[in-house]
Amino acid sequence: MLLARRLGGTGALLRPVRGTPAQRCHGEIGRLATVGLLLSSLSACGWQPAPSGFCPKRHRSPAVTGSGGIPAPVAKLSGLKGVKLQYLGTLTFPDPADPTDVFTLAAADGERLVDAATGATLAMAPATALERMNDLMRMLHTGRGAWMLGLLLGLASALVPVLGGTGLVLWLRRRAARPRICTNVPARAADTVILVGSEGNSTWGF
Incomplete structure (x- = not known):
């Protein structure tokens, strides 16, 4: 302004x-x-933001269990490699004590559950239009x-x-x-009134 x-x-x-x-x-x-x-x-x-309650939480994928096999290196899991880093929201690792637990990956297109052993996507919950708009605003x-x-x-x-x-x-x-101006007086009591127009106060020198 x-x-x-x-x-x-x-x-x-x-x-x-x-x-x-x-x-x-x-x-x-x-x-x-x-x-x-x-x-x-x-x-x-x-x-x-999610705590405000206006935008509902993402629809969680249905509860599934992993294959229970030996966990593979994270870099080799195809279900995780298919998501670009700039679209990644959160990634929750499985519980090491539970061989059937899975990776929970929330991205821009929705939430997916990935098997820790095979890397397969076991379930997928697409993001709603409101969630996509909220991600854009964020x-x-x-x-x-x-x-x-x-x-x-x-x-x-x-x-x-x-x-x-x-x-x-x-x-x-x-x-x-x-x-x-040491001898300045109010306008009503002045004998002479001088109007000065100056943008940067330089005119006062004259």
């Missing part, structure tokens, strides 16, 4: 920022940070699963203290540039 007011309205937000080097730097940093912060804030309105909010978006969100967050620092410097400079 401050940048739009300075540039002349919301339609001018993409115009070059004018002013001193410090003012231009502050404006450009604010414009860059706003993109990431707005994306994170708006996506947070649509993302409902990705936009956190950048998880999209490294370029994560860099943008991280950069926007890192620019916030820089933006605060440059804003404080500009405010102190503007405050120091305010006129100091």
